[in-house]
Amino acid sequence: MSLLALTAAAALPATAWGVHAGWMVRRLRAARRDPLTGLWTRDAFTRQARRLLRNRHAVVVLADVDRFKQVNDTHGHAAGDALLAVTAARLAHAVGRSGVVGRLGGDEFAAVLVDRGGTAADQLAILGRILARPVDTAPDVHTSVSLGWVRRADHPDEDLSALLRRADEAMYAAKRAPVPVHRAALDRLLASVTGRRPGRRRTA
Structure with missing residues (x-):
């Protein structure tokens, strides 16, 4: 057998392994993505x-689609799926490449963004209005998205789980608040609420 033939024969297993490794990488990446929204899994x-x-400028955000069950019951699951996909895309666009957005499950999303300019309150107020816009593929669906958030710098000793709980409390306080308060006082209301949400059991 010639040297060229031997070289080609030896290269075949390496090529096959390279193809297999590439396939495995793609599968792993896909497993980390939510199939409906394309966001990161939990x-x-x-x-x-x-x-x-x-980063001390990090901000933890939780987002929850209001009346989502009603959307599914009234307009069907296809409309609900479209709403989730558009909400995810809008969140990802707002957070940008410097942050991260994930779908925690159902109609609940989480994000961490870096707020170097101290404008998180204004950005999230605008985002709330953007998230409430109708979906092009389901124009009859009208709902809003409640946001809760907390600054990393205000709780430097707490881990992600604790910060998510604080953002969760803030989100549900905003959900219960009158709409004008929800929009006008995001900074004071959402970033400061730390009390326990009625009916919500804390986890370790």
Whole structure:
């Protein structure tokens, strides 16, 4: 057998392994993405969010689609899926490449963004209005998205789980508040609420 033939024969297993390795990488990446929205799954989001929380300017955000069950019951699950996909895309666009957004499950999303300019309150007020816009593919669906958030710098000793709980409390306080208060006092209301939400059991 010639040297060229031997070289070609030896290269075949390496080529096959390279193709297999590439396929495995693609599968792993896909497993970390939510199939409906394309956002990171909970585990993948958690890993990236923890890295971002090393920055004192980080802000943890929770978002929850209001009356989502009613949307599914009234307009069907296809409309609900479209609403979730558009909400995810709008969140991801607002957070940008410097942050991370994940779908925690159902109609609940989480994000960590870096707020170096101290404008998180204004950005999230605008985002709330953007998230309330109708979906092009489901124009009859009208709902809003409640946001809750907390600054990393205000709780430097707390981990991601604790900060998500604070953002969760803030989100549900905003959900219960009158709409004018919800829009006009995001900074004071959403970033400061730390009390326990009625009916919500804390986890360790």
